[in-house]
Amino acid sequence: MxxxxxxxxxxxxxxxxxxxxxxxxxxxxxxxxxxxxxxxxxxxxxxxxxxxxxxxxxxxxxxxxxxxxxxxxxxxxxxxxxxxxxxxxxxxxxxxxxxxxxxxxxxALGPNMIELSGELADGAHPYLVTPEQTAATRAILGPDKWVISEQAVAIGGDAEDQLRRAHTHIGFYVPLQNYRNSWLRQGFDESDLVPGGSDRLARALVAMGSPEQAAASVTAHLDAGADHVVVQILGDRPTTDPRPALRELASVLPL
Structure with missing residues (x-):
């Protein structure tokens, strides 16, 4: 938490x-x-x-x-x-x-902090990253340290509602320089760092669509070298119960 x-x-x-x-x-x-x-x-x-x-x-x-x-x-x-x-x-x-x-x-988002997470900790907990960044983190840390990546998920409702929730989520972080720097390193540009984030940024960082499509985004991090993926369900409010959506994901992963 x-x-x-x-x-x-x-x-x-x-x-x-x-x-x-x-x-x-x-x-x-x-x-x-x-x-x-x-x-x-x-x-x-x-x-x-x-x-x-x-x-x-x-x-x-x-x-x-x-x-x-x-x-x-x-x-x-x-x-x-x-x-x-x-x-x-x-x-x-x-x-x-x-x-x-x-x-x-x-x-750890930047390469130097990732290196420190291997030197003085047991690994890294990347947040708001693409599977490609998970792979880059694994490459820096090597095979023996933990990579625990986060994946935001917006399922349920129609595509417009899912994208709205994704923009609301991303929008909280767009003003923060640490995340802006991280996204620029991941291949995005200033046009993506608008209030709420661009559609491209939102779709890259938030798993949307059907439960099966969202599950594919989760497993993409595992395939990229993550030991574990923390799934963050995006609801209409921070206090929205995540368990129904988690059960849907669990059924298709399968867990």
Whole structure:
């Protein structure tokens, strides 16, 4: 789950883990500007100790407007900021929750952050990327690190409604420079970075059409080298129940 909605992702993870027996829960992503490194690492280790193999700690540097305007903080160079943060996490003494360490992945879009996710983490969690970018991430990380790509999905309703939901989703991210840079690296251009995103950008990043067509977009990331694909169902509101659409996808994947 994300952390942009005002809830603490680690606390929310603990609630989901406590209420389930098999579910693997990941933070996608926990904002490193929200918490200092030591309790972030300690809290993550506690969840790993309580729920072995069921918690994945996803970390990210967030975006300058969120940090500087909403938090009144300082948004430094993302790569250096993340490296320093991870070094401080790793400095927590090993006897704290000895032997318990969650899998750690980074919200990595650019090549340097992807490389860091292989150096100081267990892999990368790319967001709003094409299967081609998943393949590029795999190529940088090699065969032994995790690639957990996200795929937004808009199914149900007619084609016009699906495209509307895709533009609403993409539109939130278009003003953010980290994503704009990522899309330019992926082969899009400034004409795609209009409010709401161009139709080309929306169709490339959001799986639409029938459940079978959407499932093909999910499997394209797996074929490109992803270990796992996080499916994000786009409804009319952020609180729309995703389970009916997830069941449709599960039936055609098949799961």
């Amino acid at each position: 994300p952390e942009g909605g005002g809830k603490d992702a680690l606390v929310e993870s603990a609630a989901f883990l406590a209420a389930t027996d098999r579910l693997v829960v990941g933070t996608g992503i926990a904002n490193i500007h929200f918490r200092i490194p030591t309790p972030a690492e300690g809290g993550a280790r506690t969840l790993a100790a309580l729920y072995p193999g069921r918690f994945v700690l996803g970390l990210g540097v967030s975006h300058a407007p969120f940090v500087e305007e909403n938090m009144k903080g300082t948004y430094g160079k993302p790569l250096a900021t993340m490296r320093t943060y991870l070094d401080r996490m790793n400095a927590l003494p090993p006897e704290i929750e000895e032997g318990a360490r969650p899998a750690r992945v980074l919200a």
